[in-house]
Amino acid sequence: MKTSIIILTYNNFLYSKKCIESIRKYTKRSAYEIIVVDNNSKDETKNWLSRQKDIKKIYNSTNLGFPKGCNLGIKAASGSEMLFLNNDVVVAENWLSNLKKCLYSNSEIGAVGPVTNRCSGIQQINVKYNSLVEMHEFSKKYNISNSRKWIKTDKLVGFCILIKRVVMEKVGLFDERFTPGNFEDDDYCLRIRKKGYRLFISRDTFIHHYGCVSFGNYGYGKLIRTNKIKFEKKWGKRM
Secondary structure, rough: OEEEEEEEEEHHHHHHHHHHHHHHHHHHHEEEEEEEEEOOOOHHHHHHHOOOOOOEEEOOOOOHHHHHHHHHHHHHHHOEEEEEEOOEEEOOOOOOHHHHHHHOOOOOOOEEEEOOOOOOHHHEOOOOOOOOHHHHHHHHOOOOOHHHHEEEEOOOOOOEEEEHHHHHHHHHOOHHOOOOOOHHHHHHHHHHHHOOOOEEEEEEEEEEEOOOOOOOOOOOOHHHHHHHHHHHHHHHOOO
């Protein structure tokens, strides 16, 4: 089974390059395809992408934001599951194989996510390292598959979410009302649960997350408040 890894880019070339190079280094080549949806980057991103033969590329003429970009990636994907990965992530040893073991351990599990050094909620763990070299040393010892570390959750944070294709076919695309981004992951997780599937955190899987890179120019706090109101209006519930 092949995983479609969908990554959105908008400038921040060095982060995207690190992310993709880490996938290549720490993932079995036959296990995945990379789909990059570029939201009209103005830096070196598009030039670099054009030279990468192992990547499916989608170039947007304007910045469509995260939900719309992900939906374009979904339509281009051929994998048996889809993994939505922020471009400011660096993956580590056993990351994808561990996530897939958790995902396919039970037919009722619809989506899974890892733990990291920086995100909201319980997927953030307390870990300290001073370089990516030290991070990989930590991850090599940490990323040992262990089903006792898998825990059920009500939501997964969108920096890295692995979802079965069969689940996505039932749930549908990301809700584009949350453009340019934020709360589309909360919304999608709730929709997965309403279809009768469960969400799990694979606490035996660690990846590095720089955090808040892509939304730095949008006014992050205001964006969260705006989309929180949209989410509450859609579902009739307060977050």
